[in-house]
Amino acid sequence: MVEPAVDLTHGHPHEDHAHHGPQGIMKYLWSTDHKVIAMQYMFTGMFMALIGGFMAYVFRMQLAFPGMNVPGFGMVSPGEYNALVTNHGTIMIFWVAMPVLLAAFGNYLIPLMVGADDMVFPKVNRLSYQIFFLSTVVILASLVVEGGGFAGAWTAYPPLSADETYNLTPLGSTLWLVGVGLEFVAFLLGGINFITTLMNSRAPGMRAFDVPIVVWMIVVASILFMLSVGPLLAGAIMLLFDQTIGTGFFNPATGGDPILWQHLFWFFGHPEVYVVLLPAMGVVIEIITTFARKKVFAYRTVIFTVVAIGVLSFFVWAHHQFIAGIDPRMANIFTITTLLISVPMAELCFVYIATLYRGSITLSTPMLWALAFVAEFLIGGVTGIFLGAAGADVYFHDTYFVLAHFHYTFFPIAIIGTFAAFTYWFPKMFGKMMDERLGKWHFWLTIIPFNMIFIPLFVLGMGGQHRRIYNYEHFPELAIPWFQDMRQLATYSLLIMLGAQFIFFYNCFKSWRSGARASRNPWKANSLEWTTESPPPHGNWHPDDMPVVYRGPYEYSVPDREDDYWPQNEPALKGGPGE
């Protein structure tokens, strides 16, 4: 913790106003520019998404065709199966959803949207990515060390995670824990930057309620992350000692408490859902308002709702532990808070629909992703009500219903939200327009198979199929042929969905090489990032031409105005509308 603290006092962006960093390849490896760091996070996250997707392919093949020689992997042993499931979860949440949604888009958008030349602490920002990169190396190394990767589920419940005689992966589980810990430190440094930049570096004239909602959401998410991660870091240190030194914090035999870990983990784990959800929701509302050419419905209500979600999210964690042996009276309380938090969430969904209502809607690729987010996330949210009610959860716990619910929330967040954001800001990031036709093919070939993967899993869950089973043929009463057909349907759909991602990568490459040149403001949007060049230069705007803000970011279709949009930085004309 020495370096960041020192950097805090050093890294004032205005001290070195010259803005000429390292040249050549070092420009990309050693840059303090928030846009370069955002790209580093983005591409690392996408690379990890490929690894996580490959893992999903391997274990879904094993589930659909038990004992099969999976092409590209080989036979899947029970231990490998558990390691694949565990690391699929870990990587997709901590190395895909977090770096892409929070770190990459937070880094890219916050300075551009608030009209700053860079983050407040550029060197801390660089350090953040470097630590993140190190954590990536550690987690990847944990997969190939002797004994294999950690296989005790991404929640790492002790005693399975704490005692190597149970998990049989002495090195893998320790590296897993160290990797996750390093990753949290990286995002802490990022979060400090996000919050401080929003507070202190806004363009002149940008008041609290002139800030685009996505920036608010990313910053609230960072605050949630920073307030919730402390107990988990404490728990991780204790778990690390349990693993390596032989302490007994979570071992009942020595007076420890295994449930303690669950509390420390979920105290972080549940706010974490909102940490990745809020940036995605913010992205979606920016896209909806732009492509509906309509002002966001109830801007201030959205902000207060988000704060309410943030506060409530700290009081719902034990709904993950209803059958872990917690006091039933406590389960009642957490049922109530869990049902309560669905109220502000529903409010946000209504805001989206109200923004769309009587808008002038363009179904471009980003808009399709955004609408899909609302629809799919709604299914995820509604099925969460069943799991949040302690009575129903006793039946649904640890079935495929939980898994399907989880993926109906996280897939919209991490994948649909990312594609929405990526296709929307691609012209700004790379200065080229994406191919709409390929984009729509990619959209439909991702969305339809996604539903075909997880709707069968809902059915399996309601049929009582337990989720942590390597081979259902080993359990005659579970191996119902009809259920096996459902599993195969899910696997075939996954293959289609994974295959469709090549369309996306081809589209990115083709558009980057030979796409149409993007103008400054291809979507005719209002917020500040569209007022600079595509892609923005180092320092974002010319130092003498930093933006000044005159109004909120959502003035679309203002009556009596010629254009149906009104950029935030455009001064109102004397005598014109708006005076």
Place this chain on the structure above:
Amino acid sequence: MSARTTIIPFRPRPRRAEKVVSNGVLGMILIVFVEIMLFAGFISAFVIVKARAVGSVWPPPNQPRLPFERTAINTTMLIASGIVLLIAHRAYQRGNRSIGLLLMLATLLGGAFVTLQGVEWVALLQEGLTLTSSTYGSLFYTIIGAHAAHAVVAIGLLAWAWLRLMAGTLSREAMSTVSLFWYFVVLVWPFLYFQVYL
């Protein structure tokens, strides 16, 4: 159309608003919040394990008692260091740059705190309280060790601030940032002391 005309208030060309809190201090406040939650996690673990103790006997019967009285000397030194730094910090904010002696005194008192802690640890280890002897020992060394690690980092920062002060390049913002971290280390200690040692 005119009936629906919305009125958007006209704003004159705005100027950059004053920062309420400077960048460094705000960043440090955020770090301190994270640290508070970290220690809250440790303390809650301590409370839960303590509540589960066999027969509600705490500390465990075969384990040495922590030197509550001897540590009071330590505690006093740490708090004195915090007060000295507060005086120096306030003087520096008012523009008084001759705080070198006070800053050094605060740093040395902090160093003495950590040193005495180390001496105490050696004694406890010899009496049979180790990281693995019981959950009592595990929690003690983890929590107090985490605090000691923070104290060492903070002392390093204070020493760095002193060097910068001597070189005449210590900004007020840097002084506030560093001081804030030391205040955190000082103020979290009484909570740990009364929770863990009593």
